Amino acid sequence: MSVIILAIETSCDETSASVVADGAVIKSNIISSQVDVHRKFGGVVPEVASRKHLELINIVIRESLDAAGIGFGDLSAVAVTYGPGLVGALLVGVAAAKAIAFGLDIPLLGVNHIEGHVFANFLTETNPQFPLICLVVSGGHTDLVLIKDFGDYQLLGATRDDAAGEAFDKVARVLGLGYPGGPLIDNLATEGNDRAITLPRAYLEEGSLDFSFSGLKTAVINYLHRLKQKGEPVNAADVAASFRRAVVDVLVDKSLLAARQYETDTIMLAGGVAANRLLRDELARRAAEERLRVIYPPPVLCTDNAAMIACAAHYKYLRGDFAPLTLNAIPNLQL
Ligand code: KG4
Numbered sequence: 001m002s003v004i005i006l007a008i009e010t011s012c013d014e015t016s017a018s019v020v021a022d023g024a025v026i027k028s029n030i031i032s033s034q035v036d037v038h039r040k041f042g043g044v045v046p047e048v049a050s051r052k053h054l055e056l057i058n059i060v061i062r063e064s065l066d067a068a069g070i071g072f073g074d075l076s077a078v079a080v081t082y083g084p085g086l087v088g089a090l091l092v093g094v095a096a097a098k099a100i101a102f103g104l105d106i107p108l109l110g111v112n113h114i115e116g117h118v119f120a121n122f123l124t125e126t127n128p129q130f131p132l133i134c135l136v137v138s139g140g141h142t143d144l145v146l147i148k149d150f151g152d153y154q155l156l157g158a159t160r161d162d163a164a165g166e167a168f169d170k171v172a173r174v175l176g177l178g179y180p181g182g183p184l185i186d187n188l189a190t191e192g193n194d195r196a197i198t199l200p201r202a203y204l205e206e207g208s209l210d211f212s213f214s215g216l217k218t219a220v221i222n223y224l225h226r227l228k229q230k231g232e233p234v235n236a237a238d239v240a241a242s243f244r245r246a247v248v249d250v251l252v253d254k255s256l257l258a259a260r261q262y263e264t265d266t267i268m269l270a271g272g273v274a275a276n277r278l279l280r281d282e283l284a285r286r287a288a289e290e291r292l293r294v295i296y297p298p299p300v301l302c303t304d305n306a307a308m309i310a311c312a313a314h315y316k317y318l319r320g321d322f323a324p325l326t327l328n329a330i331p332n333l334q335l
């Protein structure tokens with residue numbers, strides 16, 4: 001008998017529901033993005049996000065079951081992201097999942113959003129060789145994590161200020177590119193020269209696996225100010241390419257350093273920024289030079305989606321690690 005899990009993800013601005021069988025077969029993965037709603041504000045407005053989730057949640061759940069060709073009665077368990085994220089947004093998913101678990105009398109599984117991002121890799125990599133290093137790069141996180149086993153993690157380093165995705169979004173905003181900035185910079189950068197502008201790379205103390213991107217962001221802002229004062233035109237493609245290169249250099253260097261320090265032979269990428277083409281290509285190229293293996297999810301599973309939550313939930317289900325019906329949203333939940 002298959003284990004069939006319905007997972008719900010509402011931590012930020014994507015309302016998503018997915019049905020996954022046995023932790024690996026994606027039967028459906030419905031993602032309703034609110035990007036168009038938030039674009040006019042230049043970023044996610046938490047109150048607007050929770051209202052939109054409320055409007056969409058039942059529709060998205062229904063669609064995920066229909067697309068999977070199943071009904072509520074076929075579910076083994078229901079899973080939900082309960083943190084980290086926006087509290088009002090998380091609560092919509094948590095309330096829906098609890099209602100389903102209670103109504104059907106099936107187990108409820110609470111999943112950490114960051115753990116979900118990591119597990120996007122295990123949808124396809126069903127027999128990973130532990131330990132391995134995972135670089136989690138999203139709008140809210142830049143973490144290097146040692147994965148010792150399913151559910152056994154050690155945080156090795158994190159950002160001390162801006163997350164990588166946040167830096168992409170802020171630089172895109174000052175360039176007037178729009179929101180979300182990561183994919184826009186990624187596309188524009190392909191037309192620019194990544195050596196056109198000298199930008200700083202923060203490596204912090206010798207051997208440190210922490211990150212810092214605020215100095216880089218400020219350097220881009222100062223560069224644009226100087227041009228404006230002098231009345232010189234901005235080559236946005238060159239700025240995008242130089243900025244993307246600076247972020248990727250540090251992310252790749254530190255991921256390789258972590259693999260060496262902890263003697264792992266595999267590096268995984270996870271989170272929205274893992275969709276970045278230069279990051280994927282550079283990590284694969286430089287890791288191959290050191291005979292390290294690189295795993296990354298397809299782009300659609302890098303950004304927020306419920307299939308990754310269902311995959312993480314599957315392994316919790318096998319361990320019997322169920323959540324009580326008193327499960328609450330925890331906006332600053334740690335890995
Ligand atoms: O994981 P995610 O969907 O949501 C969070 O958990 O934060 O990540 C969203 C972040 C945004 O900052 C977005 O700009 C960034 O991922 N992102 C990218 C790319 N695609 C999405 N950053 C760089 N290059 C991309 N191709």
Ligand code: ZN
Pocket residue numbers: 113117138139271272303304
């Ligand atoms: Zn995310």
